Amino acid sequence: MTSPRIEKLPDGMANLADFEAPAQARVDAAAWAYLNGGAADEITLRANRAAWDAIQLQPRVLRDLAGGHTRVTLLGRELRHPVLLAPIAYQRLFHADGELAVAHAAAAQEAGLILSAQASLEMEAIAAPMLADPAAGPLWFQLYWRDDRDFMRALLRRVEAAGFQALVLTVDAPVHGARDRERRAGFHLPQHIRAVNLGGVKKPLNLQPGQSALFDGLMPRAATWAEIDWLRAESPLPLLLKGVTHPDDAREALARGVTGFIVSNHGGRALDTLPPTAVLLPPLRAALGPDVPLLVDGGIRRGTDVLKAMALGANAVLLGRPYVHALAASGALGVAHALRLLRDELEIAMALSGCKTLSNAGPALLWPGSFSSPSPSR
Template sequence: MSDAPRIEALPAGLVNLADFEAAAQARVSAKPWGEAAWAYLNGGAADEITLRANRQAWDDLRLLPRVLRRLDGGHCRVRLLGRELQHPLLLAPIAYQKLFHDDGELAVAHAAAAQSAGLILSAQASVEMERVAAVMRSEPQAGPLWFQLYWRDDREFMQALLQRVEAAGYEALVLTVDAPVHGARDRERRAGFKLPEGIRAVNLGGRKQPLELQPGQSALFDGLLPRAAGWAEVEWLRAHSRLPLLLKGVAHEDDARQALQLGVSGLIVSNHGGRTLDSLPPTAALLPRLRAELGPEAMLLVDGGIRRGSDVLKAMALGANAVLLGRPYVHALAAAGALGVARALRLLRDELEIAMALSGCRTLADAGPQLLWRD
């Protein structure tokens, strides 16, 4: 089986990330399950307040540039977990990417590798983790490759999964902690989304057996949540894998401090793209609060609503070490496969470098709080 990406023509007029969305919707909607899959990807929880707020918060931030500075020799390189990266762009874990393109996660891996972007593979990926890792390893300039986990209350299964992740060459683990249950995603439910035949989480085992409930017990609180991760499970992961561990979805500063005390290597400031608990603050508001509480040494990444290179620069000014891109790269995948994702990443990096130059930032170390306009 060849894992080489298929080459597709890029739709005309793609000059920013938003331009991919219409082309993606047209192609996805042509699939038998397309309308439901589109709702699954783009919908948020409940009234989608947080989904909208994530985007609006970046728009509301203003830059205060410096001029007449020497910028020759500038760059947008950063360091994460001991590696120097060409830029601070990573692709967030998104499940079941074969819903949106037949190449799925393989196409995304080819694009990430070609554009030196980091990739966080979802535990619910629709392509085997080893195949994705082989693509990333084939490119010497590829960014970091991390594996995202949801906790499974079966330590034998988890131990085998961790060993497989390490053997495949993944460099870090990312435990999602803000979704012990699905959010009430109205748009998705109205569309009647369910996985079509042939698309599944190929790296996971069979379905979890439900706990036997007694009369009057809650299917959620007595059936599902007893199996959810807690701090003990974070400690277990730290003890049973040699890989650095990051937690994705920490919002409260007390939780952030506890995570770092347990030896977690970093945090991803995320509200799950507005897909779990609605009415959470936007990540652009959570990020500086956590940075102020944790100090300059903590590793903080951020996702949620980032669409422009200027958004990336604002995130760095608020204290991020790097950013994660989510839905837009899946739009690019749906629109034109690997070439579409590569194009989206290149556009975003170009926009970041332009924003840096026009703001007087020779490197991202120059992007501090003083870069942001305060009323």
């Protein structure tokens, strides 16, 4: 399969939330719980969305906005707009074309794509439509650490050969969160869907009597700072860390040669009661200074959310669950339409706020007291 099928767009798709109902009608209930559920009581899941809603804009009027645009520069490359698609696993759970449909839509709408290591289609097939379109956004590959350096080395060589331009290591989920909604639904992967880019067999835990499967089995295999150093030495690609939330960890990573960061709480799917990403973003920007690439995900649904994120210090945003809803609802066309809606909303928000370019977006664009100020940098 090299091209996604073309499907009819459901009627009335005026914003990203409109895709949710037609998507749910087409997706297995257990898979729906897997996609949309969060950890434990889902406090962080709800807080991500609520935080963007709580931030208020402070528009300026009568400004000359002729020639305005949404272009940004990220990792030395100019992008048409600051929206990338977040890494989400096993997308063939939600549509037969899976990640291939998403790649074609991203390329058509000049968006960036971060492919999950747990993609359900081969990375080379997903990279092809992105690399074939000069206007497409960046193409990055997301990694989970596996305690097998020979395997990781071979995976890195394959990623580089396929044309991916950066690595994104997820560091906030060495184990799954306690996802109650997913467990109640009895979710498990169907036999025909698997992480096709992750071959090999994981080593058995070989626990001794009385040992903890988590602390004695899994955690000794999790990534540490030593693995960050190894990745930096092993691959020439820029390395971004996804899931750093503490300024001290960000400073440590920067000192070890990490290129950039994605402010993320794993969409509320890992550790519940973490702050929302809109709250985490300003202290990390304050700690890192103005020049380190810093992206944010979690709860982005509207063009106003994108503008607020840029005003809080992000260089770009990641869109997550909503694009998978659009995929489930109508394949590649759905994802492309969702991205177009978000791009149009961003332009509208900028025009109505008196913001000519995103380089002009800063804290002055936000109503005082409606957002969290950066914590003092030590």
